[in-house]
Amino acid sequence: MSDLLLVWRSLRARQLSTSMTMAMVTVSVALLLVLLSLREAAADAFRRGTGNVHLLVSADASPLVAVLNGMFYANAPSNPISWAKFKEIDGSFPWAWAIPTQLGDSYRGSPVMACEARFLTDFEPVAGEPFRLAQGVGFKGDFEVVVGSQAAREHGLSLADAIVMNHGASGQSLADHEHAEHPYTVVGILEPTGSAHDRALFTSLQSTWIIHAEERREQTTDEPAHADEAHDHEHDHAHVDADDLTDSEKLITGILLRLPTRPGSDASASLSVQLDRLRRDTSITVAQPAQQIGRLMAIVGDIDWLFVALALVVLLSSALSIMLAMVASMDLRRRQVAILRVLGASAWRVFMLAVTESTLIGVLGALGGVALALIGCEFASSLLADRIGVRVGAGIDWRSALLVTAGATLLAACAGVVPAIQSYRTAVARHLRPIA
């Protein structure tokens, strides 16, 4: 027999109220931990995706939308940029590199980024960590594709597989259709980068331009035939070679720019000058990805602090419920206290037994909360990866877990003080008598 067993039995005697109050502590601790862990992890994950790009040019409505679309594949950019504009920007400054990209196609829901081959060598999805091929090689010729690690896993793709892209970012819209006449061959699979690029597929701009040029030309020649009811879509497709492409068919949706920097440094002294210069061109939107992600985090940060505050209120109310549950059971408790006192327990000891009881609810509830938070983070992590391609660590921050557990325990211990005082003041002789 020990004081702890005594407390445990006392808790078991009120199983329902004990489990309810413990569940409240569990939920509030889990909520608090998931929010605290995800807000840091999500911010890190967002910062990772922008990599070593200094500037992103697109024709999207705002710089933030440009970054979300161009670097996190949130949606296909709605407006194209002409090849002439790219050449103009490329030639306007001695960039370290300027990579044109085009988004709009997809493979079974995974975004396809058409770009130049050097995207896979010069662009680093995480600064200092370039793309690495897990298998195969980078794309060189037309209709070759390199697959991000998550996309390869999700679609079960391996080297030499032939796949057909969809026109449209989701592949589910009525306007979407397959580019069945031009299957792509998987030539490489990337290692995981922990960024949104893991769920994308990468191919050459030229391949995409050829497909879309052929479609555009077919539509032009088919239009009168659509009026003919005998038309059955079984006709010869127009064939376009790279040399046939006109500048108007070479459309892109983004330009990734990096300015020259000193060795070992990511900063460039001329960044703000170039940003200002490009911004004067009203036909394009220029974004500084790192800054836009910082802004996004600042907006989201205010909202998630609200959630953290709400979780703290839930934690406080769970402490209050511990107190109420214990006070509500005081009639039963007073008799037990009287028995303990008559058997030799001091008033201070029964005071501490009550505090220990509430503390135990707090500790067990908090431990349950940590376990629930681990599951919650795992769930939230996979949800973020699936929905926006941002991979956040599934674990929880153990320092936060320790702090929140200690806080919940302390609150629970404080909640036990009121019933403990009632126990301390119990009139022993009166509560040992038969109940009238």
Place this chain on the structure above:
Amino acid sequence: MVRAPSAAPATYALSLVGVTFDYGRGFSLAVPDMQVAAGEHILLSGRSGSGKSTLLALIAGLESVRTGSVWIHGTDLTKLGTAARDAFRGRHIGMIFQTLNLLPGFSAHENVALALMLAGCTPAEQSTRAQQALALLGITETAARVETLSIGQQQRVAVARAVSVKPSVILADEPTASLDPTNARTTIDLIQTAARNAGAALIVTSHDPSLRSDFARVIDVEAFAGQRGAR
């Protein structure tokens, strides 16, 4: 006026010297001098509300005397602080109640072990002595929760709990109040035998005059009552 005890209090299992207690509302209790020798069994008789339970509470240190001293095993309880008095009670006084006051949800063994824990015994001592006390009183289902035992068995567990700490004094408050005469006789026999085996002084309160013949000395508590009031 407080009378000096007829012998040094330390020589008795229990000695009350000039004890007064005030309930308020015009009712008081005054015990000028009362001694109980080691191993002696006495009956405190009196009608309901005459102050028997209050006197036991004063002896056990559960109520504080207004004046006077309560000596048990050579220690004046009134001179002890609250915590020391609680600890002393756990080690030297065994109590048995009309309602038994066992802890529900705990086994027979745990109920007895709890008293031993509060008396300062080690876990090993708790286990051994609880087992011995229960065996002496014929309880075999020691792991059963007390509420699942028959009333007779629960009484035995309550007696085992009181004697397990090897007390100097056993106080039994109306142990037969809700029993028929046959069961009352059995219970008194059980308590007296247990007290005799433990070598403890036994003080039983009862309003039942039929128990007088079971005790060598009977003290009428009504003689201590200063004024009968609302109680």
